[in-house]
Amino acid sequence: MSSVKIDKEKCIGCGLCESMCPEVFELRSDGKAYVKNPSGCKSESCNCKDVAASCPVQAITYEE
Template sequence: MKGFVDKNICIGCGLCSSICPEVFEMDVDGLAKAKDIDLTDSLQDTAKEAESSCPVSAITIK
């Protein structure tokens, strides 16, 4: 599994990177981006929490 951010939807609120900084970070453009890593079992729950917390549904975990 990996995390993905749709930058066309992201509003740059930073919630995902505060919930799961191991997977999400803020890019130089002020929008979130997902690190290119495979999610371990321990990270999947936190990444899914970030996905469900995104106010504009810009995050996908798959």
């Protein structure tokens, strides 16, 4: 069972995760990213491993 999490303390709200994978990540009005659909990491269009590696502050944890 895979899981994807965001450390809200680390997130700087850059929006990269949402732009890479909008079906999973969502930037909300508090300026932090949220996981809205963790099962989206299994889809063709989204590679949560890449998104986690691309976050500039390593706020995303993805376990396959």
